[in-house]
Amino acid sequence: MLYKHTQRSPLWLFVAVPLLIGVAVAAAAEGDSIVMLPWGLGAAVFIGFIAHFSSLTVTVEPETARAVFGRGWPRKTIDLSKVTEVRTVRNRWLYGFGIRWIPKGSLWNVWGLDAVEFVLDTGRVVRFGTDQSDRLLAALSRLIRTA
Numbered sequence: 001m002l003y004k005h006t007q008r009s010p011l012w013l014f015v016a017v018p019l020l021i022g023v024a025v026a027a028a029a030e031g032d033s034i035v036m037l038p039w040g041l042g043a044a045v046f047i048g049f050i051a052h053f054s055s056l057t058v059t060v061e062p063e064t065a066r067a068v069f070g071r072g073w074p075r076k077t078i079d080l081s082k083v084t085e086v087r088t089v090r091n092r093w094l095y096g097f098g099i100r101w102i103p104k105g106s107l108w109n110v111w112g113l114d115a116v117e118f119v120l121d122t123g124r125v126v127r128f129g130t131d132q133s134d135r136l137l138a139a140l141s142r143l144i145r146t147a
Contacts, residue, residue, distance in 0.1 A: 003139035
């Protein structure tokens, strides 16, 4: 493995903490734990979902680059032999986080605006958001030139 980095997002804390406080306050006000059980379970599932998508691991191997959320799903693998160009880019803030459709391709991002863009031989682009865009680009540039 030539490069591996996991970026974590604090966004899930901004969602989880207020949600837990809200469910706790509602449970205390309601007083009936049976009525609040679906709300608590729903909140737990939602927080688990948000926590899973709060980390993105990008790896570079001699023939592929891969972005993986959480513990391994979903994932995007790029065959480097199909990449014609790789460069650092800055995403527009409205592209958001997660897996997004952007003009000409897709974005895999967990936090921040910096990304590395892969231009494929089909003309489509794939962007991997990262807080180490220069290091990722350096690892990829060596492979793209020799491919």
